[in-house]
Amino acid sequence: MFNKIGFFFIFIFFTSLNLHQILSNPGDDKVITDNNFKFTFKLPEEWDSKDIKETKDKDGISYSFERKDKKMTIMLLAFKLSSVKNIDDFIYNMEKDISLNIPPKYGDYSEQDFGKYDMKSATYKDDRFEESIYYFRTKLPDASNNFVYMLRFITEAKDYNSSAESLIKLIASGFTATAE
Secondary structure, three states: OHHHHHHHHHHHHHOOOOOEEEEEOOOOOEEEEEOOOOEEEEEOOOEEEEEEEEOOOOOEEEEEEEEOOOOOEEEEEEEEEOOOOOHHHHHHHHHHOHHHOOOOEEEEEEEEEOOOEEEEEEEEEOOOEEEEEEEEEEOOOOOOOEEEEEEEEEEEHHHOOHHHHHHHHHHHHOOEEOOO
16 A cells, blocks of 8 residues: 555656645545645545646646556546636537547536536447546636536446446545635
């Protein structure tokens, strides 16, 4: 356990991303906290961090994680904004971004309001992939910064089942925007 945590801290130090912390808790879940982009969430122990990239202007960051069995990946995009972003505009921009290669949406959006932030989610699928994407945005009109997030779960269609769906819902339900 110490070797994994030590490796993460060394990796973070050498990539100059010392604001980002990967901690473990007693349940062996990994708690991912980003103090600069104001979010936290938990990943079960069977996940590895694959990549962290921050924009030169420090207004966007991308995380990627992969299950050790390679059956699912997570992409987390976070953006720092000077005002509250319309969540539908954010979703439209993400869905249309060719570089993200998001499959067509399947069904309607689900919505939830958490007070200081809200969320919309949807399922996207094609012949090869089934994805669950959660879009979050903070809504703090008097804050100096607001944030938008895309939490994207990518699973090959052959590996998507009720167990994968339950895991996705568990991880997504633990995502918290921590901006005040």
